[in-house]
Amino acid sequence: MKANKASDTLAITTKIVLPNDTNTLGNLFGGQLLAWMDVIASVSAHRHSKRVVVTASVNNVSFQKPINHASIVTLEAKVSRAFNSSMEVFLDVFVEDAVTGQREKCNEAIYTFVAVDQNGNPIQVPELIPETDEEKMRFEGALRRKQLALILAGKMKASEATELKKLFIEE
Numbered sequence: 001m002k003a004n005k006a007s008d009t010l011a012i013t014t015k016i017v018l019p020n021d022t023n024t025l026g027n028l029f030g031g032q033l034l035a036w037m038d039v040i041a042s043v044s045a046h047r048h049s050k051r052v053v054v055t056a057s058v059n060n061v062s063f064q065k066p067i068n069h070a071s072i073v074t075l076e077a078k079v080s081r082a083f084n085s086s087m088e089v090f091l092d093v094f095v096e097d098a099v100t101g102q103r104e105k106c107n108e109a110i111y112t113f114v115a116v117d118q119n120g121n122p123i124q125v126p127e128l129i130p131e132t133d134e135e136k137m138r139f140e141g142a143l144r145r146k147q148l149a150l151i152l153a154g155k156m157k158a159s160e161a162t163e164l165k166k167l168f169i170e171e
Helices: 030-049 132-150 162-168
Strands: 011-016 052-063 070-083 085-095 103-116
Touching: 011 030, 011 052, 011 103, 030 052, 030 085, 030 103, 052 132, 052 162, 070 103, 070 132, 085 132
Parallel strands: none
Antiparallel strands: 011 070, 052 103, 070 085, 085 103
């Protein structure tokens, strides 16, 4: 199975925040943003695996700044690491200034998807090759995040989490 470059998994979508998308304060509903992120992240995971993918978890969501009604929102998703059948997808959310066109990062999230076969069973995915410094940083962090999730789920002993140990033990 041929490995893919992280850049080949990039998926981008742009939305405008309409009145139906907002709460009583005129800000984008968090749930609406989560739905948008889930869709674009699944496109990224599909581009990497070339398979049907299902959302396994929403690992982290950071609502750093509110997104106002009528804002132009761009979501960028890219696979940060591929494991056996799962892929971690990192999302960056930007708001565009309507006058200057400048983009400001306002949110981010990390989703995990699993590639499945025609029967819905997990199937192996290709390796991922990070190229940029940011891709390499996210690639390395993905293994630590996976080990932490496995420990919290009771599927791995803390003593086996080699990447997490490196954060705390000086050699």
